[in-house]
Amino acid sequence: MHTNTLDRGIVEKIVREVVLKRIGARPPNAAFTLAVHASARHMHVSREHLDILYGPGHELTPDRPLYQEGNYAAKETVTLIGPRSRVISNLRILGPMRKESQIELAFTDAIGLGFDNIPIRLSGNIEGTPGAHVMGPNGMVELQRGLIRAAIHVHMNPTEAAFYGVKQADLMKLRIGGDAEVIFQRVHVRIDPNSRLNVHMDTDEANACGLHLAREIELLK
Amino acid sequence: MHTNTLDRGIVEKIVREVVLKRIGARPPNAAFTLAVHASARHMHVSREHLDILYGPGHELTPDRPLYQEGNYAAKETVTLIGPRSRVISNLRILGPMRKESQIELAFTDAIGLGFDNIPIRLSGNIEGTPGAHVMGPNGMVELQRGLIRAAIHVHMNPTEAAFYGVKQADLMKLRIGGDAEVIFQRVHVRIDPNSRLNVHMDTDEANACGLHLAREIELLK
Numbered sequence: 001m002h003t004n005t006l007d008r009g010i011v012e013k014i015v016r017e018v019v020l021k022r023i024g025a026r027p028p029n030a031a032f033t034l035a036v037h038a039s040a041r042h043m044h045v046s047r048e049h050l051d052i053l054y055g056p057g058h059e060l061t062p063d064r065p066l067y068q069e070g071n072y073a074a075k076e077t078v079t080l081i082g083p084r085s086r087v088i089s090n091l092r093i094l095g096p097m098r099k100e101s102q103i104e105l106a107f108t109d110a111i112g113l114g115f116d117n118i119p120i121r122l123s124g125n126i127e128g129t130p131g132a133h134v135m136g137p138n139g140m141v142e143l144q145r146g147l148i149r150a151a152i153h154v155h156m157n158p159t160e161a162a163f164y165g166v167k168q169a170d171l172m173k174l175r176i177g178g179d180a181e182v183i184f185q186r187v188h189v190r191i192d193p194n195s196r197l198n199v200h201m202d203t204d205e206a207n208a209c210g211l212h213l214a215r216e217i218e219l220l221k
Numbered sequence: 222m223h224t225n226t227l228d229r230g231i232v233e234k235i236v237r238e239v240v241l242k243r244i245g246a247r248p249p250n251a252a253f254t255l256a257v258h259a260s261a262r263h264m265h266v267s268r269e270h271l272d273i274l275y276g277p278g279h280e281l282t283p284d285r286p287l288y289q290e291g292n293y294a295a296k297e298t299v300t301l302i303g304p305r306s307r308v309i310s311n312l313r314i315l316g317p318m319r320k321e322s323q324i325e326l327a328f329t330d331a332i333g334l335g336f337d338n339i340p341i342r343l344s345g346n347i348e349g350t351p352g353a354h355v356m357g358p359n360g361m362v363e364l365q366r367g368l369i370r371a372a373i374h375v376h377m378n379p380t381e382a383a384f385y386g387v388k389q390a391d392l393m394k395l396r397i398g399g400d401a402e403v404i405f406q407r408v409h410v411r412i413d414p415n416s417r418l419n420v421h422m423d424t425d426e427a428n429a430c431g432l433h434l435a436r437e438i439e440l441l442k
Contacts, residue, residue, distance in 0.1 A: 107428035108329050120400045120431065151401070179341045180372070181406035182429070185396075207328035208403070208429035210341065 032160055034219055035067055036176070036199040038206030039150065041105045043078060043091055043134070044098045044123075049143075053078055053136025060095040067198050068155060070096065081133040082113035091134075102126055102146040103134070106204040110149065121148040122188055152205055153188040154219065155195040165221055167191070174199055177216030182209035187219070253381055255440055256288055257397070257420040259427030260371065262326045264299055264312055264355070265319045265344075270364075274299055274357025281316040288419050289376060291317065302354040303334035312355075323347055323367040324355075327425040331370065342369040343409055373426055374409040375440065376416040386442055388412070395420055398437030403430035408440070 050058055054076060062072040074095045080088040080103060088109060102123065110118045119129055131143040154172060156164070166172060170189040176182050187199060199219070201211070271279055275297060283293040295316045301309040301324060309330065323344065331339045340350055352364040375393060377385070387393060391410040397403050408420060420440065422432070 106329075107431065108327075108424060111428070117433075120434075175406075179407070183404040183406060185402035185404060186400070202429075203329060204425050204428040207332070207425040208423075210328065212338075213341075 032163065032197050034197050034199065034217060036174070036201065036211065036214075036217055037067060038203050038211055039104065039200050040203055041088065041091060041109045042073075042094045042103070043080075044100075044102045044104075045093050046099060046101045047097055049101045049134070049141045050097060052139045052141050053134065055138040058138075060093060060097065062095060066094070067196060069194055069196065072096075076136075079135040080113065081135060082115060083132075084114040086112070086114050088113055100124075100126065100146065101134075101141070101143055102148065103132065103143070104148055104150045104202070106202040107149055108204050110147070115147065118147050118149050120151050122151050122153060122190075123148075150200065150202060151188050152184050152186065152199065152201045153190050154197070154199045155190050155192065156197045157193055157195050158191055160197045161189065161191045164219070170221075173220045174201075175216070175218040175220065176209040176211060176214045177218070178210050178214045180208065180210040180213070184209075253384065253418050255418050255420065255438060257395070257422065257432065257435075257438055258288060259424050259432055260325065260421050261424055262309065262312060262330045263294075263315045263324070264301075265321075265323045265325075266314050267320060267322045268318055270322045270355070270362045271318060273360045273362050274355065276359040279359075281314060281318065283316060287315070288417060290415055290417065293317075297357075300356040301334065302356060303336060304353075305335040307333070307335050309334055321345075321347065321367065322355075322362070322364055323369065324353065324364070325369055325371045325423070327423040328370055329425050331368070336368065339368050339370050341372050343372050343374060343411075344369075371421065371423060372409050373405050373407065373420065373422045374411050376411050376413065376419045376421070378414055378416050378418075379412055381418045382410065382412045385440070391442075394441045396437070396439040396441065397430040397432060397435045398439070399431050399435045401429065401431040401434070405430075 060074040060076055063075045065072050072095045074093040076093045077090045078093065080091045105118060115130065126146045126148060129145045130147045131145050132147055134141045134143060166189045168189060168191045172187045172189060174184040174187045281295040281297055284296045286293050293316045295314040297314045298311045301312045326339060336351065347367045347369060350366045351368045352366050353368055355362045355364060387410045389410060389412045393408045393410060395405040395408045
């Protein structure tokens with residue numbers, strides 16, 4: 001039996017975020033910086049599930065802050081168990097806790113884990129999505145639902161939304177220029193007063209367009 | 222030490238090709254069918270290297286034919302060893318043999334293996350690319366070069382090229398419509414009298430655009 005063993009360093013490598021200054025189409029007096037980040041696979045966890053996974057009353061330990069204020073990668077990780085007993089170890093939990101647990105995977109992760117068809121959803125919209133088993137040092141949770149591939153989206157505040165002329169739930173286009181130039185045609189707009197202008201794509205998207213090699217980035221209505 | 226173990230089934234899963242009929246913009250009397258395939262990571266092997274990996278005079282055993290006439294996935298696989306002793310097992314060899322060995326990885330594979338920066342190249346253009354160690358049942362080869370991420374490209378014959386109005390080495394655009402709609406902006410044109418109209422993308426690209434969910438496919442000049 002041959003196996004393909006990936007160690008923990010890989011996960012952290014993939015987790016590494018690529019931040020790029022926005023270049024291009026907008027007038028130079030625009031005060032906005034557009035950060036484009038690759039989100040590696042991760043879990044959001046509910047109070048109830050963290051109690052089971054890490055023990056009653058356990059609190060998440062921030063490891064490093066994320067770009068959106070108040071969000072962080074936690075030190076805590078879990079093991080995700082797929083339908084054919086394949087696992088993803090060291091699946092990072094992102095804080096803070098949420099009302100409902102959710103796991104975001106790239107299609108490459110999901111196929112590797114044995115899921116043929118996880119749905120593309122905006123975070124939080126998990127009605128009718130598949131579940132999975134999740135293991136922590138204190139116990140196992142059977143998620144009834146919550147496995148998604150997160151749709152590419154852009155966070156912005158109302159001022160930035162006005163600048164781009166877009167409203168909540170609109171779709172924008174994102175062009176990543178370079179040797180593997182790609183235009184993402186369905187970038188969902190999420191507006192919140194506390195947000196910073198920031199596109200989130202998954203690792204498949206970041207690797208498809210060669211985000212780490214990008215020479216130009218344009219967000220277009 | 223936590224490990225993330227992926228078995229052989231995964232590789233085969235990823236290898237699975239998605240063939241989609243072309244829908245859309247072209248007139249219905251166009252006689253062409255555009256197949257879009259996801260190429261999983263693989264190796265092309267030289268006579269000299271196959272002698273070392275599988276033994277002197279060993280011939281590749283076709284496992285299944287590929288879409289381009291005369292090409293096939295071989296039964297033979299190798300183990301690819303990355304710079305930090307991480308490995309990819311069951312790396313499929315594609316036949317027939319070539320003048321020079323070459324390994325095509327998606328960026329997700331390359332990053333997982335510990336390569337920070339493999340170049341994006343057209344197949345065969347491997348001057349100055351990184352090497353790696355490759356292990357077969359009969360021995361180990363140290364490739365001096367040949368590791369690439371294959372640039373997305375379209376094979377076509379001269380009649381199809383005339384239909385699209387493109388010439389050798391032109392760039393075209395490929396729109397994959399669906400919930401994760403993407404336009405690939407730099408699809409390299411490769412014309413050969415023996416080719417069938419066929420886009421090759423890697424697994425990152427196929428997973429980014431959700432090729433298995435695609436509702437429309439358009440190849441545009």
